[in-house]
Amino acid sequence: MFIAELHHKHFPSYDLSHLRTGIMAGSACPIEVMKAVIEKMGMKEITIAYGQTEASPVITQTRADDSLQRRVETVGRALPHIEVKIVQPGTSREVARGVQGELCTRGYHVMKGYYKDPEATTSAIDADGWLHTGDLAVMDKQGYCRITGRLKDMLIRGGENIYPREIEELLYQHPKVLDVQVVGVPDAKFGEEAAAWVKLKEGQTASPEELQAYCKGKIARHKIPRYIVFTNEYPMTASGKIQKFKLREKAIQQFHLSSF
Numbered sequence: 001m002f003i004a005e006l007h008h009k010h011f012p013s014y015d016l017s018h019l020r021t022g023i024m025a026g027s028a029c030p031i032e033v034m035k036a037v038i039e040k041m042g043m044k045e046i047t048i049a050y051g052q053t054e055a056s057p058v059i060t061q062t063r064a065d066d067s068l069q070r071r072v073e074t075v076g077r078a079l080p081h082i083e084v085k086i087v088q089p090g091t092s093r094e095v096a097r098g099v100q101g102e103l104c105t106r107g108y109h110v111m112k113g114y115y116k117d118p119e120a121t122t123s124a125i126d127a128d129g130w131l132h133t134g135d136l137a138v139m140d141k142q143g144y145c146r147i148t149g150r151l152k153d154m155l156i157r158g159g160e161n162i163y164p165r166e167i168e169e170l171l172y173q174h175p176k177v178l179d180v181q182v183v184g185v186p187d188a189k190f191g192e193e194a195a196a197w198v199k200l201k202e203g204q205t206a207s208p209e210e211l212q213a214y215c216k217g218k219i220a221r222h223k224i225p226r227y228i229v230f231t232n233e234y235p236m237t238a239s240g241k242i243q244k245f246k247l248r249e250k251a252i253q254q255f256h257l258s259s260f
Contacts, residue, residue: 002024002029002036006040007202009202011040017042019042020042021043021044021046021047022046023046023047024046024047025048025051025058026241027241028147028165029048030169030172031072031169031172033172034046034071034072038071045064046071047063047066047071047076048074048075049075050076050145051109052131053111055111055133056109058109059105059109059133060077060079060084061075061076061077062074062076063077074140074144075145075147076144077142077143077144077145078105078143081107082105082106082107083105083106084103084105085105085139086101086102086103086137088102089101089102089151092126097139097141098140099138100136100137100138101136101137101138102134102136102151103133103136103137103145103147104133105131106129134151135149135150135151136148136149136163148165148166149163149164150164153183153244155183155192155193155194157184157187157190157191157192157193157222158189160220160222162223164182164184166219166223167180167196167215167219167225168180168181170215170219171196171215174211176200176205177198177199177200177201178200178202180199181197181247182196182225183197183247183248185248186252186258187226187257193225193227194224194225194227195229195247196225196228197234197247197251199231199232199233200230211228212224212225227251227255229251235247
């Protein structure tokens with residue numbers, strides 16, 4: 001929503017002087033978008049909230065008096081009476097501060113369970129009541145969390161773990177790019193390759209080679225998307241979340257890849 005507002009053709013003509021604060025949530029916010037909301041929309045006290053349907057409504061949130069860097073780069077700290085920890089994926093072992101792992105949460109906000117699905121409930125909530133969110137995150141020494149990706153979104157290319165969020169954050173910085181979503185697609189040699197679905201800003205044109213060249217020297221070579229597709233829209237859920245699995249399916253069809 002914020003991306004669409006910032007790039008509306010009549011955006012410069014609107015008087016936004018009364019905007020001050022608000023909450024951004026529902027989907028991961030690119031750092032560049034958060035900066036633009038603060039600078040161009042004047043929402044200097046806007047906060048970011050992070051939560052899930054299974055842990056409603058919010059797990060962590062930045063505060064209006066947090067530093068600009070904290071509000072731009074993190075999803076804040078756990079709310080009162082809520083516990084948050086980062087664990088090694090697939091285990092309950094807590095990792096050191098500053099180390100990436102799966103974000104887990106416990107408290108009054110966590111669901112009782114999935115409706116008539118005890119197996120799914122047990123796989124999501126462990127015996128100690130911790131909900132394993134499936135989100136990858138890093139927590140600093142002050143308790144601020146930074147979401148770095150989704151466990152299910154991670155792709156493995158030639159034995160190397162690649163997290164789409166890193167590639168997306170880089171491509172968001174390209175002056176022609178409006179939005180980008182990265183997914184993993186099958187590859188006969190490396191197991192998986194990265195495919196980027198890119199929305200360009202109005203009136204802009206670009207080639208896959210141009211964006212691939214932009215990535216060189218900024219991220220590791222094996223993380224540069226092998227496939228880049230330009231699109232005008234993404235498949236969405238009723239609640240406005242992008243359906244990455246459908247982007248993966250479309251890429252497989254478009255490039256005649258063998259799924260696995």
